[in-house]
Structures are given as structure tokens and as C-alpha cells.
Amino acid sequence: DQQVKQNSPSLSVQEGRISILNCDYTNSMFDYFLWYKKYPAEGPTFLISISSIKDKNEDGRFTVFLNKSAKHLSLHIVPSQPGDSAVYFCAASAGTGNQFYFGTGTSLTVIP
Amino acid sequence: DTAVSQTPKYLVTQMGNDKSIKCEQNLGHDTMYWYKQDSKKFLKIMFSYNNKELIINETVPNRFSPKSPDKAHLNLHINSLELGDSAVYFCASSQGAWAGQGAPTSSVEETQYFGPGTRLLVL
Numbered sequence: 001d002q003q004v005k006q007n008s009p010s011l012s013v014q015e016g017r018i019s020i021l022n023c024d025y026t027n028s029m030f031d032y033f034l035w036y037k038k039y040p041a042e043g044p045t046f047l048i049s050i051s052s053i054k055d056k057n058e059d060g061r062f063t064v065f066l067n068k069s070a071k072h073l074s075l076h077i078v079p080s081q082p083g084d085s086a087v088y089f090c091a092a093s094a095g096t097g098n099q100f101y102f103g104t105g106t107s108l109t110v111i112p
Numbered sequence: 113d114t115a116v117s118q119t120p121k122y123l124v125t126q127m128g129n130d131k132s133i134k135c136e137q138n139l140g141h142d143t144m145y146w147y148k149q150d151s152k153k154f155l156k157i158m159f160s161y162n163n164k165e166l167i168i169n170e171t172v173p174n175r176f177s178p179k180s181p182d183k184a185h186l187n188l189h190i191n192s193l194e195l196g197d198s199a200v201y202f203c204a205s206s207q208g209a210w211a212g213q214g215a216p217t218s219s220v221e222e223t224q225y226f227g228p229g230t231r232l233l234v235l
Contacts (some may be wrong), residue, residue, distance in 0.1 A: 002154070036226075043228050099157055099168055104154050
């Protein structure tokens, strides 16, 4: 039973435009969310996080939005750069410890 | 100066063999994890150790046995390998000194740092 879903396996965006990656979850107890970025043959690296007390968190070109009522979060990358091409995983935790549930990832390609 | 390292990076072996994957972190973290990423790219937690004690043990066949000789190391031993064990295995660590109850006290503690993965292929 997949509690975190990324329904778009891939996304292509022109350089300089906005990339929007989406993530949905089913467990209303989730209260902490992270995005990870993964290059081929490497492990996921932490990108940005948000807790349920916020609806937006920004870090440079990356912004994460959380819509608790819709159980939906999104990652916005503006402007997109070719180096952003990677697989992006969202993950969620119910705050009962460090057990995270991961989505299956979205492969982002930024076209120069 | 790799933060979380795993060996080997690639492992090709026959069904029925026993193999081990090693993980080491030099971040001074208290908690370490093993994840399995299957062919559908689903990243699922297998085990979590905090200060050498097992705190998460998901539904994993008992052919998989984690061992933590100290808090900087978490090794994964797999007995009687099966075709379905073929996957990428990621080790991770986090700062949190979570003892199994309650939420970590800060978001810094929750962030997990991943190793590069071990690609296991069982023939």
C-alpha cells in the first residue's frame, strides 16, 4: 500500500522555465515532508523540507508548497537549469520517528 | 571525505549464496537505515538502528540480518539469496537520537543522508 504517490514518472521542461513536481499522500497523520534529488548511480540527496505547520518553504530556486486539505505537495524550481535534471523523490513522515515513506520518483529533464 | 559510504557498489551473485553489504557513516549520526529500491523504483525502508539498537524492522524475510558493530556502521547480511532480492540497496543515516517513541525534536535530526547504493543482481 503506497502512502506517498508521485503520479508523473517523468517531466520535461525548457531551461529557464518553471518545473513543477507533484506528490500526493494518503496518510493524514503525515506531518513532515521532504524532497530528495537523485542523480544516476548516486544516493538521494536532501533538497528541501516542510512541516505541516507551514504551507510554503523556500530555498533559493526551490519552493515547496503543502496543501494539507488536499494531501498534496509540490516542488517548484524556478528558473530550471540543465543541472536540475535528476530524479526527484518526495518523502513523508508521521512524526513517530524517522521512518519515511517515499514516492516512486519523477524524472526531470531540463532541456537547454 | 564521503559522508555515507557503501561497499560494494555492484554485487552479482548466484541464487542460494550468502552475501554482505557494508555501510559506514562519518557524520557522527546516531541513526542508520537500510532501504531497498525495487524495479518499480519504490524506495522502502527495511531496518533502522539507533545507537546500535534495532528500532525499525519492516516486513523483511529473516534471510536479511542487519548488524551494527558500532553506531558508525550498519551492515546487511543476506542468506540464501533469491532472484527477487535483486534491487538497489541504500544505506542512510540521520542525526536524530530518536529512541523509538515520540517525534524527533528538530527537522535537522530528521534529514537522512544516503549512501550511493549497492546494485545487487542475483542470477
